[in-house]
Amino acid sequence: MSGPRTSLEQWHCFLAVVDEGSYARAAEVLHKSQSAVTYTIQKMEEQLGVRVFEIRGRKAELTEAGQMLYRRGRSLIDEALRLEKSAKSVAAGWEPQLRIVCDTLFPSSIMLDCLADLSAHCPDTRIECIESVLSGAEEALLERRCDVAITGIVPPGFLGDHLLRVKFLAVAQRDHPLHQLGRDLDYRDLRPFRQIVVRDSGVRRQRDSGWLDAVQRLTVSRMETSISAVARGVGFAWLPAVAMREELASGLIKPLPMIEGGERHADLFLILPNRDLAGAAALRCEAFIKAAVANLVC
Numbered sequence: 001m002s003g004p005r006t007s008l009e010q011w012h013c014f015l016a017v018v019d020e021g022s023y024a025r026a027a028e029v030l031h032k033s034q035s036a037v038t039y040t041i042q043k044m045e046e047q048l049g050v051r052v053f054e055i056r057g058r059k060a061e062l063t064e065a066g067q068m069l070y071r072r073g074r075s076l077i078d079e080a081l082r083l084e085k086s087a088k089s090v091a092a093g094w095e096p097q098l099r100i101v102c103d104t105l106f107p108s109s110i111m112l113d114c115l116a117d118l119s120a121h122c123p124d125t126r127i128e129c130i131e132s133v134l135s136g137a138e139e140a141l142l143e144r145r146c147d148v149a150i151t152g153i154v155p156p157g158f159l160g161d162h163l164l165r166v167k168f169l170a171v172a173q174r175d176h177p178l179h180q181l182g183r184d185l186d187y188r189d190l191r192p193f194r195q196i197v198v199r200d201s202g203v204r205r206q207r208d209s210g211w212l213d214a215v216q217r218l219t220v221s222r223m224e225t226s227i228s229a230v231a232r233g234v235g236f237a238w239l240p241a242v243a244m245r246e247e248l249a250s251g252l253i254k255p256l257p258m259i260e261g262g263e264r265h266a267d268l269f270l271i272l273p274n275r276d277l278a279g280a281a282a283l284r285c286e287a288f289i290k291a292a293v294a295n296l297v298c
Helices: 008-020 023-030 034-048 064-092 108-121 135-142 223-231 241-250 280-292
Strands: 053-056 059-062 097-103 126-132 148-151 161-173 194-198 216-220 237-240 253-255 263-271
Touching: 008 023, 008 034, 008 064, 023 034, 059 064, 097 135, 097 280, 108 126, 108 280, 126 135, 135 148, 148 280, 161 223, 161 241, 161 280, 194 223, 194 237, 216 223, 223 237, 223 241, 223 253, 237 241, 241 253, 263 280
Parallel strands: 097 126, 097 148, 194 216
Antiparallel strands: 053 059, 148 263, 161 237, 161 253, 161 263
């Protein structure tokens, strides 16, 4: 039986050129010289008997054949990575590392409890838990940078179990001018005041969410900072009720009397990107998270 003419290294190089948009950037990512990358692609084209790139102006663009080969090549590399990961999991028993990406809407106290239980069950596994906003978890899934994800966005090609629904409230500090108007509010009342928003942690495909039409805006990177800014009277925001229970209970932060839109909801999903190859730590993490939210009201 004859083997393939091309190598995984060639396909990896080809994908890098497409993903990075140029031979030069691909060379940087691959830690190779640009001439080595160019030679690899030319050799691959020769072995396949087809052109994958064509020069248009100063830019190399995929041919129709190249577009098809890119899709097939992506599947080939992903499968090779899954095979390597599976072999490592079998050899190690528990995974040596578990990467969790968690949307900041998920209650941090619940996640910390889960991480404590997980640490006790697999003490030799190095656990990394990265907080994300909006498309951050989606991006981590698409780039295969996580083993467990809690996200509000299920990207194409993935299946997620519904985890919980989070309630958002339009709120401001109790002495904020919006509360002094003494009547129900609409969006026109909000527009002159500063709105606090949390920035999308994704890099490649950043998203906005909700009403963002205030004249002034303060953008922060963490949910806790947004809550603190509202509590100090800096502005108003839509914030998850579960994250500001103490501030609501004390009356420091109060819901705005909106005519409409004062309450919103967002769904969170739990995703194991490679369930068939998931290790013991990832499966145990999934079980802990599902058990923790079984009776949680957000």
